Amino acid sequence: MLRKLSQRNAKRQMLDYIIYIITMIITVALLLSFNMVIFSEEVAVIVKEKSILPFLILMVSILVVLIMSFLVKYIVMFILKRRSREFGLYMLLGIENEDIAKLFIRENQSIYGGVLIVGLFLGILFYQIIKAVICRMYAVPFQFSFYVSTKALVLTLIYMCVILFWVSKRTKKVIRQLNVRELLYLDKSHSAVKSKIRSNLFMTIFPMIQGVVGIAIIILSAFKNLPEVVNTFALVLLIIATYGFFAFMLQYFLSRLKDVKWKYSNNRIFVYRQLTEKMRCMLFLMVGVSVLITLALFFINWGIYFSNKVDKRVEAVAFDIALFEDDEYADFSQYISYLSKKNKLDNSYEYSLYTDFNNSFYQETQKAVHGKFGFTISRTNTDTYMSINDYMNLRDMLGLPAITFEDNTYILHCTSENVVPLKLYVEKNPLLLLGNTQYQFGGIYCEDLLQQELYGNGNGVLVIVPDNAIDTLNFQIQVLGINTNSSLSLSEISDLTAFNADVKIISKTGIRNQSASMAVYTVLPLFYIAFVFCAIACTILSVQILSDAKKEFRDYQTLNYLGIERKQQKRLLRNQILLLYFLPAIPAIFINIFAFPMMTGSVIRDASGALQMFFIVSGIKQEIVTISLFLSFFVVYYIGTLFIYKKIIFKK
């Protein structure tokens, strides 16, 4: 009898369970997809080295199970409150607490079953997205395959059972302790307990001042290389200022509501009174949600940043393979013949690099902030020179546009970050003295030319001089730059390495593999945590917003009597939920836009102190991707919440 009753109830109460269902489906999908990364043979083939990735994913999964257990309990308690009168009635009719608890838990379990099926299916699909991210980082072609790992499946089910077991145990304990009176009035006690926060001017202005100080520090940090502790302090100030934002918005809306003209126009009075009332009750909760979104956005940003770094570093290598040997008379013929035999050789060019043992240009590059994750490793710290003939041939080989070069001039080729400091340097010191000849500055170029790795064409800067000037310089290293017609595998690179231990090899394949291995350990856990934080933020918001829906049902009925059309009522409701839902995202997005460039150190400044934020072009692109990813997640919950709210408010 009770089993039938609970099944019928579960069906009837489906509406109450929508947020619970969405959250659980996302949890299952995330857990399974990341578990599949651990056990996937496809991923093991791509990420060849023994990695700490499985360990990291396991750790994050345990964290997810812990967080989700609390979150699920939070939603279950919300549903219990909504249905407390029904359970109270059962108790009045003589059903034991124990049986009511069983009924409620059984109901949850039957929903759990459906959730698992959908979540596991979505998890299998989501795994393909993760695989695509890994393939992209390793530049391996992605192939969709319907792969299911039994081990991952079992592990996910274990995780879900842990969540279900813990939540059921807690729920049972709560229901056991309730009496009829408590159950009958549980939904009322909720609103009575909820305290209203009265925000005052001090509590509004003080955090806002902290926010301004935080932003000021970040701007200052762009001019002066401030210590990390100061930057972290700025970030903390910004997060505290989140409270100020909500307190300020509340004060702002309340002050607008004093303006008769404003409040009595466009039906604002209803929407903004409802909004300010909710904000008063949910001020700290909104701050908490906003901080969660801030962290989620940071994690997504970091994930994309590290993922992009792989591509950027590989592109900067310029050649498919570059061979370096300290011997001026190095013989690279066996490498050429190996690649020819494999039909891989497209073209190659051999050249020498020189040095004058000075480091004037090199010193200038060190003044620029390359970014905390810029690759500035090099085995040399003196200026590197190349003849114009070799330079022209290399440009031709790499498909770069031809340039004009006048006698008695020198040109610089550097990484893009070094253009501004070097330009400023040559404005002050335009002449270059080599032997007895002075050379005029003839221009600066910054295309990718292998200048960021351990071996390369200078460390960040290369000086190109007329061929006859080379005689005054000392030999530094012999280089063979090779372009292949298809990318080489790691085993082919290792074949080449075996020819001569003295020859150092830098290849796009090697750099990608090395860089992707480093990135994948960080990118995947970051995305994992980001999605979990998004789910938590959305769930808390949805549950809180929905908790007052029943009360608002009466308000909308009154509006109906007063003659507001149903269409207009729906618009009012949409605006009200939209404001409540997206308000916490505003400070989070703002903090990310400001603080993220500072965190990555990707703000560069020139000698005149002018700001040159990388953020302006690539930063905006990345921020758009980050915000889109986050919003796509957020919109699912928003639509779900609005749907339930409408069903409650506009039920017949």
Added chain:
Amino acid sequence: MNTILKVVDVEKYYGTKSNLKKALDHIQFNVDAGEFVSIMGPSGSGKTTLLNCISTIDMVSDGHIYLNERDLATLLPKEMASFRRKNLGFIFQDFNLLDTLSIEENIALPLAIKNTPAKETHRIVTSLMQRLGIDDIATKFPSQVSGGQKQRCACARAFVNRPKLILADEPTGALDSVSAKQLLELLTELNAQEKATILMVTHDPFSASYGNRVLFLKDGHFNKELQKKQMSRNEFYHSILLEVSTFGGEEPC
């Protein structure tokens, strides 16, 4: 006299064919402009059903209701809200004030919905609040005022639009006797001085005695009609009590 409300042979059924319940049975009556009519009847007599039909919240099964010469049956669903907005004012037993709005804003709401200019809204609401003696609680919220004050606010909200007809559903049901008396006097005042047309549904003979005319509803049809005419309110009250005891229903207190 100009007839505002004309109810012609109205029937209302609930339920299925096999289990049909007749809530209103051939109801017929008129309300003239400036009248204060009470409809009395015990619980389940069909008072609220009748009120819902007049207020366009519910549809009649048969018959016609004309409000200001417009047959409500001909109203399209999308016209109903606007019709209510322009022609009707409501006073409910449990006030139905919006808790998030101040007293002043609750009263202003019907005008704001009609897009009345803000300054005009403010002026009308302020003068009405002064008239009803609730201007001192203008900035307070419903949770901060007494039941009597809440119902005064509800009265002001119903009247602020100058509707053709004010429908009051047991307006004194949630009030103590002093507040109830004050509210009924206020309704009488609005009726006498502002020519507000009021149709009040109640089960309380004392409240009904404030009307000019009382219609007795029992089991879905009118049993009797009493006119106040030259009677004092007290005399009218006693004649209502007598009628109630004769026809059954609510026992006199």
